[in-house]
Amino acid sequence: xxxxxxxxxxxxxxxxxxxxxxNARGGTVEFGTANGGGTEFTPVELLLAAIGGCTAADVDVxxxxxxxxxGFTVTVTGNKVSDDLGNRMTDLAVTFAVTFPEGEAGDRAxxxxxxxxxxxxxxxxxxxxTVETGTPVTATIKDA
Numbered sequence: 001x002x003x004x005x006x007x008x009x010x011x012x013x014x015x016x017x018x019x020x021x022x023n024a025r026g027g028t029v030e031f032g033t034a035n036g037g038g039t040e041f042t043p044v045e046l047l048l049a050a051i052g053g054c055t056a057a058d059v060d061v062x063x064x065x066x067x068x069x070x071g072f073t074v075t076v077t078g079n080k081v082s083d084d085l086g087n088r089m090t091d092l093a094v095t096f097a098v099t100f101p102e103g104e105a106g107d108r109a110x111x112x113x114x115x116x117x118x119x120x121x122x123x124x125x126x127x128x129x130t131v132e133t134g135t136p137v138t139a140t141i142k143d144a
Contacts, residue, residue: 007023007024008023009021009022009023009024014030017032017033017035017038018030018031018032018033018040019031019032029046031043031045031046044089047089047131048077048078049076050127051076051092051094051127051128052075052076052094053127054125054126054127055074055094055117055120055121055124055125055127055128056072056074056096058116058125059074059096059113059116059117060072062112062115062116062119063098063100063109063113063116064109066100066105066106066108066112067100067101067103067105067106067108067109068100068101069098069099069100070099070100070101071097071098071099072097072098073098074094074095074096074097075094075095076092076093076094076095077091077092077093078090078091078092078093079091092128094121094128096117098113
């Protein structure tokens with residue numbers, strides 16, 4: 001991991017309701033708005049994917065030290081609301097469905113799964129920790 005704590009993503013408009021995010025390493029993700037007409041993820045779905053992906057990665061590292069899972073699915077749900085506070089998500093929930101093979105290694109992985117999920121939620125997952133603790137977001141316009 002880099003000594004520089006800053007992370008950077010740029011977002012470019014690629015068409016009506018369509019965008020591409022690019023990270024500092026050159027990776028890209030295409031996304032759009034629901035009215036953009038495509039099948040791309042919306043920004044809200046990317047938020048849900050980021051929460052699920054972050055905690056899935058934490059749990060994967062902890063459990064696969066013992067056994068490779070037979071199945072590993074993380075489902076993230078939430079309700080999009082618009083009220084006095086503006087547009088936002090409520091009732092965010094992360095559900096793990098993980099199975100391991102029979103045997104001693106699978107038993108060890110199953111035994112640590114609840115703790116791995118809890119530690120990811122309580123300490124490790126940067127994305128869900130940021131959402132839960134609340135972090136101010138500033139928006140500015142750069143001079144042309």
